[in-house]
Amino acid sequence: xxxxxxxxxxxxxxxxxxxxxxxxxxxxxxxxxxxxxxxxxxxxxxxxxxxxxxxxxxxxxxxxxxxxxxxxxxxxxxxxxxxxxxxxxxxxxxxxxxxxxxxxxxxxxxxxxxxxxxxxxxxxxxxxxxxxxxxxxxxxxxxxxxxxxxxxxxxxxxxxxxxxxxxxxxxxxxxxxxxxxxxxxxxxxxxxxxxxxxxxxxxxxxxxxxxxxxxxxxxxxxxxxxxxxxxxxxxxxxxxxxxxxxxxxxxxxxxxxxxxxxxxxxxxxxxxxxxxxxxxxxxxxxxxxxxxxxxxxxxxxxxxxxxxxxxxxxxxxxxxx
Amino acid sequence: xxxxxxxxxxxxxxxxxxxxxxxxxxxxxxxxxxxxxxxxxxxxxxxxxxxxxxxxxxxxxxxxxxxxxxxxxxxxxxxxxxxxxxxxxxxxxxxxxxxxxxxxxxxxxxxxxxxxxxxxxxxxxxxxxxxxxxxxxxxxxxxxxxxxxxxxxxxxxxxxxxxxxxxxxxxxxxxxxxxxxxxxxxxxxxxxxxxxxxxxxxxxxxxxxxxxxxxxxxxxxxxxxxxxxxxxxxxxxxxxxxxxxxxxxxxxxxxx
Numbered sequence: 001x002x003x004x005x006x007x008x009x010x011x012x013x014x015x016x017x018x019x020x021x022x023x024x025x026x027x028x029x030x031x032x033x034x035x036x037x038x039x040x041x042x043x044x045x046x047x048x049x050x051x052x053x054x055x056x057x058x059x060x061x062x063x064x065x066x067x068x069x070x071x072x073x074x075x076x077x078x079x080x081x082x083x084x085x086x087x088x089x090x091x092x093x094x095x096x097x098x099x100x101x102x103x104x105x106x107x108x109x110x111x112x113x114x115x116x117x118x119x120x121x122x123x124x125x126x127x128x129x130x131x132x133x134x135x136x137x138x139x140x141x142x143x144x145x146x147x148x149x150x151x152x153x154x155x156x157x158x159x160x161x162x163x164x165x166x167x168x169x170x171x172x173x174x175x176x177x178x179x180x181x182x183x184x185x186x187x188x189x190x191x192x193x194x195x196x197x198x199x200x201x202x203x204x205x206x207x208x209x210x211x212x213x214x215x216x217x218x219x220x221x222x223x224x225x226x227x228x229x230x231x232x233x234x235x236x237x238x239x240x241x242x243x244x245x246x247x248x249x250x251x252x253x254x255x256x257x258x259x260x261x262x263x264x265x266x267x268x269x270x271x272x273x274x275x276x277x278x279x280x281x282x283x284x285x286x287x288x289x290x291x292x293x294x295x296x297x298x299x300x301x302x303x304x305x306x307x308x309x310x311x312x313x314x315x316x317x318x319x320x321x
Numbered sequence: 322x323x324x325x326x327x328x329x330x331x332x333x334x335x336x337x338x339x340x341x342x343x344x345x346x347x348x349x350x351x352x353x354x355x356x357x358x359x360x361x362x363x364x365x366x367x368x369x370x371x372x373x374x375x376x377x378x379x380x381x382x383x384x385x386x387x388x389x390x391x392x393x394x395x396x397x398x399x400x401x402x403x404x405x406x407x408x409x410x411x412x413x414x415x416x417x418x419x420x421x422x423x424x425x426x427x428x429x430x431x432x433x434x435x436x437x438x439x440x441x442x443x444x445x446x447x448x449x450x451x452x453x454x455x456x457x458x459x460x461x462x463x464x465x466x467x468x469x470x471x472x473x474x475x476x477x478x479x480x481x482x483x484x485x486x487x488x489x490x491x492x493x494x495x496x497x498x499x500x501x502x503x504x505x506x507x508x509x510x511x512x513x514x515x516x517x518x519x520x521x522x523x524x525x526x527x528x529x530x531x532x533x534x535x536x537x538x539x540x541x542x543x544x545x546x547x548x549x550x551x552x553x554x555x556x557x558x559x560x561x562x563x564x565x566x567x568x569x570x571x572x573x574x575x576x577x
Contacts, residue, residue, distance in 0.1 A: 213405075214405060217468075220399065220402075222390075223391070262410075267408070
């Protein structure tokens with residue numbers, strides 16, 4: 001019990017510290033107290049810039065991290081597989097491709113991007129499921145199928161961009177998994193859909209807990225396994241789709257964060273889901289802030305940093321399997 | 322439970338159950354035996370609705386099994402499967418509490434009833450002291466009891482057990498069968514189980530259903546079902562039978 005409280009406290013404190021650090025570091029610098037004072041000072045011009053440029057970026061990073069990590073927890077529960085991650089198994093790239101494809105041909109549908117991304121993600125998720133179902137969702141098989149699906153959608157997206165990148169300028173914003181130039185409009189998208197997704201995920205915690213049982217055992221308890229799987233998977237896809245729309249494809253978050261979270265707070269989804277959300281938010285914010293400040297004025301995208309940390313981590317998990 | 326002309330096929334080429342009819346008597350221990358692949362586990366899974374037959378029907382209390390809602394059926398019949406994955410980081414009490422799922426809805430649960438049922442299930446299976454332990458920390462025999470406790474928490478009238486003794490050593494086998502017997506005698510549960518050991522089936526059953534190649538060869542009281550001829554026919558094994566005051570009726574297999 002105390003381990004859980006300590007873990008929660010540490011993550012929350014780190015989250016606050018990183019948020020303040022991220023807001024005060026960069027080309028415009030501010031001290032902590034100066035920042036706190038400026039928060040309540042309407043006329044501060046430096047603060048205006050921070051408000052317009054850094055706050056959206058920070059909020060997007062926090063929500064994208066939380067959404068992707070919780071999406072990972074849900075997918076791992078639905079697929080009974082510790083290696084499932086929306087980025088690794090192609091759900092994110094499916095979402096990105098379908099969104100890009102439709103918007104290029106029907107730019108009028110731009111306002112529907114989250115829905116389109118959701119459809120793409122759901123399609124990729126259904127493919128992964130269908131193709132690895134026969135092997136009883138064995139962890140390795142699922143990852144292999146997922147990597148293939150991911151490669152396919154990434155390839156399609158790249159082909160599409162090479163052929164007609166100039167077709168539509170909104171296309172490039174879909175693909176760039178960089179958190180620069182996020183606006184308050186992006187914030188409202190990710191906060192709206194992200195909050196819905198995160199609350200739904202938490203509401204489903206008892207179902208996630210029941211999915212540790214074998215299907216036939218869960219069924220014998222009167223539990224509608226297939227229905228629960230479908231609903232949980234839909235929430236997972238929603239969470240990853242919305243983060244793709246706003247922050248682009250970021251892999252490995254949904255793999256790394258849940259795994260470490262389980263070590264810290266255990267397997268009960270009632271605790272695991274909220275903790276994962278916080279830890280995921282922290283990780284992406286830190287990754288983005290490091291990428292932004294390490295070699296300023298050059299920027300390394302958060303997704304690149306995640307790939308550098310995440311790749312070896314996946315190998316580590318595979319070796320343990 | 323009434324079973325009539327059930328036909329089941331897993332692959333649509335061969336019938337794994339080929340026109341099976343029987344009646345499971347309330348308040349009795351019924352054991353299904355037979356060689357590997359004879360369809361005994363399949364028959365059990367028809368009773369627990371895990372297998373949907375191609376034709377024929379199974380009914381409980383004059384109501385077709387398929388007409389029961391999932392949770393309503395879970396209150397009538399509980400089943401423990403042969404092999405269960407062991408979830409990580411889950412205490413025994415938590416796992417047993419899953420057995421209360423049929424009594425819960427999204428908005429409603431009766432905490433008091435749940436606690437009582439869980440307490441009873443843990444007491445029956447002699448797990449009260451270990452309730453806070455993780456499942457991973459237990460021996461095979463204890464784990465099997467935990468799964469039974471979860472099924473007991475469903476407070477169903479019928480308890481099905483698919484080869485409950487298969488992966489246990491002899492001590493735990495007997496301990497488990499004594500538990501089954503006690504559940505039947507003291508709590509009036511109707512038991513349907515699949516066993517491999519013929520002597521255990523003889524000793525612990527009121528009724529035996531003997532199967533071969535998807536069909537029932539014989540059924541009834543152990544003494545009437547298990548004979549030299551039938552064992553020879555079904556298992557191709559020569560055996561002699563004995564009965565004495567001390568040990569009751571038992572079989573000694575001689576050879577093939």
